[in-house]
Amino acid sequence: MQITCRINKREFIRDIEPDLLLIDFVRSLGFKSVKRGCDTSNCGLCTVWVDEKPVLSCSVLAARVNHKAVTTLEGLEEEAKEVGWFLATQGAEQCGFCSPGLIMNILAMKAEFKNPTTEDIKQYLAGNLCRCSGYESQLRAIKNYFDLQGVAHENC
């Protein structure tokens, strides 16, 4: 079957198998930031946005993104770099394997919350697992990131 979709604002028309999963589709097109961590819809590593909403690409049929917009980390380079910097300064980047999915979900959270509380952050990111850290350094980094966003909002 043939699908047409936009990935990171670029149009792709491809013939695909009916049971191809979105994660394998985007990786086949070179978007290798999207990774398979658990294969049980639990780890959040494969997070992409479909029509601006964060989803697990390991659990979406590629056929279902026909005529939709998909965003991967490669499409958010500047924003991702900024979040990555905050993570690195708090020592939250260890092996880095989970970072693309985490950053995609942090940026999705930013679209929903202007000033998320600690509880909001914990709940929103509960589906992003990290095997290296105890999440404390990530939480510090995310709070710092949102604090700075708050300052930026006030200065607008």
Added chain:
Amino acid sequence: MFGLKEYRAVQSLDEAHELLMQSRDNVILGGLLWMKMGRKQYHTGIDLSGLGLNMISETEDSIDIGCMTPLRQMETSPLLHQWFGPLFSDAFKGIVGVQFRNLATLGGSVYSRFGFSDVITALTALDTQIHLYQAGTVSLSEFLNMDQKRDILIKAVIRKQAVKTNFQTRRKSATDFPVLSVAVSLCNGQWKIAVGARPSRAALAKKAADLLSSEPDEEKITATLDSVVNELSFGTDQRAGSDYRKVLAKVLVKRGINAICR
């Protein structure tokens, strides 16, 4: 890994039902979260996404939730919050993560009749009906107990009532399956106590609820808690034993009642 030979985005429920009945290897696609972890090789995956069934709407006396509505949409819905308080946001926040809940659908969650379903537990504490393509309209409890014939779950219809609700759950870790879940509601002096993940699917403790008045005293609450564990069956699985679940049920139901009475 599961497989699909064909994928069909249908244009109508009639088309979906016709396809579903053509072969036992044809299947309605929900959020795909469970299906993709299985090994079954299906023939045709039937996608209802294009039928506008991903909406929460209001009629004069009900809130209607289409089968393709994602759980995340339910938990953030101002309409659901207005009528049923934080029931759905509290019930769903422990289901894996936001990305998962942007995919998991109401229809997939209810139709699968999973014992651990927080969705079913929450809906059981409300006056909920299920609309099916072939079987028509049935109450949620009827649906959960009827023979599992192949059908299409179109929507859930919840009666609009002035209802107070509370959801309690115990999990081994924040986003694990529940060891037990409890939804309690109070509407016009009538309590409902739904207990799910026993580990069997949610059921109402009707006799226990009937023991409660609008403002029950400690003695009535204690009698109710005893009745809950006598009335419902509690089993053992890898998460917990039946005895532990009974103790837990008393604690969670009590918390739910107290939260509503406060």
